[in-house]
Amino acid sequence: MLVETMQGGWGIQVDDLDADWLVSLMEDAEVQSRQAERRKLRYAGQWCVLHPATADTGVATWAETGPEALRCDEAIGGEGTPLVAAFAAEGLGAAFQISTGAAVQLMADALNLQHRHPRIWAKVEALEVPAWRARRVAQMCAAQSAAVAAHVDAALADRMGAWGVTTIENAIATAVADLDPETVADAEDEAKAAWGVRLTHGSPRRIGVWAGTSTLEITGDTADVTALHDLICATAHQLLTDDSPWSGESLEVRKARAVGVIATQTGAGGATPVTRMYLHIDADDLADPTATGWAERLGPATVTKIRDWLAGTRATILPVLDMRRTDAVDRHDPPAWMAEQVRLRDPHCVFPWCQKDSRGCDLDHIEPYVPMDEGGPPGQTRPESLGPLCRRHHRCKTSRRWHYARNPDGTYTWTGPHGRTYLVTPTDTRLLA
Structure with a gap:
């Protein structure tokens, strides 16, 4: 049944449709989605053509906009792609109503697909492959040479199944091994570039909700990470057998608690830990354990949770700031x-x-x-x-x-x-x- 939408166009009321109708509509929706995402890549590619890098404009790089691992002075397109003018992404991002970082990524993907993965790009143009899947290949190959990118393009273009991350990684590894066998021997040293520890704040089960929960991600030497995991598991088991307040918790919760126990036991020289956090709370609420304050970059926290964090740490209490102040100073840097x-x-x-x-x-x-x-x-x-x-x-x-x-x-x-x-x-x- 066709019904008029709020915007004056025509839509379809789906409440009374059977499965056959709905399947047809879903197929049409997928085609329309592929067309729309293809248009975005086309537009981004043409935007790059209209904004070539010159001596005056400089070159668009990943310096401030890329993922953390890509924040460098490398050009946004991979080897073999034309250079794009610096700050071209702002106009594209504003038109699409997305962040500059997302705009840079879209431009990079368009460049890499059109110049480094022509076979996969042809599949996108023919609507045989969704843009998001092709962009995944382009992003995972971005740091590789043009020869490796071409090898992966040939290997994956005719595989119409659902490309997973593992499939792409295997295609890249095969290409590297075939084209430059010596690099395989150096892979372990090169892999260290990805080592690191990352802390993110927020509940993994409730997007956008912090709730006093954070995630620690570690990438490192297999033996070291395995040994740390074994220590966490052993400490979690000890929390079960000891007379601890967490003995009744599940294994995974005890493992998370074990991280705090280990951190406390291995503190540097027994020094008092320093908690760096901007907390906002009304002084009148400090006596109410059910009251809440606000942790910058994180979210709300109860007074009880705040007390738990600050127990045994050094804290700096800042005076109330008058947000109505309009004083001026005669210097560049503000006080x-x-x-x-x-x-x-x-x-x-x-x-x-x-x-x-x-x-x-x-x-x-x-x-x-x-x-x-x-x-x-x-x-x-x-x-x-x-x-x-x-x-x-x-x-x-x-x-x-x-x-x-x-x-x-x-x-x-x-x-x-x-x-x-x-x-x-x-x-x-x-x-x-």
Whole structure:
């Protein structure tokens, strides 16, 4: 049954459809989805063509926008792809209403598919392969040579099954072994580049909810990681047999508790641990164990949880900050109270669709700062003249490709190089014109 939608177009009411109808509609939806994602890749590829790198523009790199493992001065496209102008991604991201990092990734995937994986790209063009699957191949091969990319392209293009990560990894490993056998002997040393420890905050079962839960991910030498896991398991077993408050917990919960026990027992020289966390709580709530405070970058926490964290640690209590202060200073760098006020006022980068935490942002003078000995006026550094910008978008603004102003209501109006204007509010970004 066809029904008119709220937007004035035509849609389909699915409540009374049988399975055969629904299967047909789902097949149509998949085709439409592939067409839409193909268009995005086409547009991104053409955007790269329209923004070639020159001596004046510089080259688009992964420096500030890529995944942590890719934050380097390498060009966004793999070996064999044309260079793209720096800061080209901002315009694309704004048009698609996505972050600059997502825009850079889309451009990189378009470049790599069109220039390094022509057979797989042909499958995308023919709607035989969904764009997301082709992009996965492009991303996993991005750091490899053009020859390896071509080898993988030939190996996977005609395999129409569901490419999994393992299939792609095996294709890459085979290509490397076939094209450069000596690198296989060095693989163990090269693998160390991926070693590291990563801490992320948030509940894995409830996206967007912190709830006092975090995840520690370790990648390292197999023997070392296995030994640590064995120690955690042994400590968890000890928590079961000892008269501990966690003896009734499940094995996995006890293993998580064991990490804290091990950390306490192996503290550096027995020194008191230091907890680095920005906690906001009303002094009147400290006596109420059911009251909640707020941990920056994390979320709400009960007074009981906060006391657990701070027990036995050193804590610095900062005085209440008057958010209404408008004092100005005659210097470039803001004083500590002003920097804190701006970061509390604007908790993330104020560039369109950017969510980088302001604690890691530069404090930018919205109007370029002019030293007083060069004729600059007094009082240029004040709360309303500053805005937090992540390093990339600070550089982008400084390059004069983008301009912005802070509005009286605390929002920001940005103008891009293609004449579009955007309104950045504390909660979202809106296209104005």
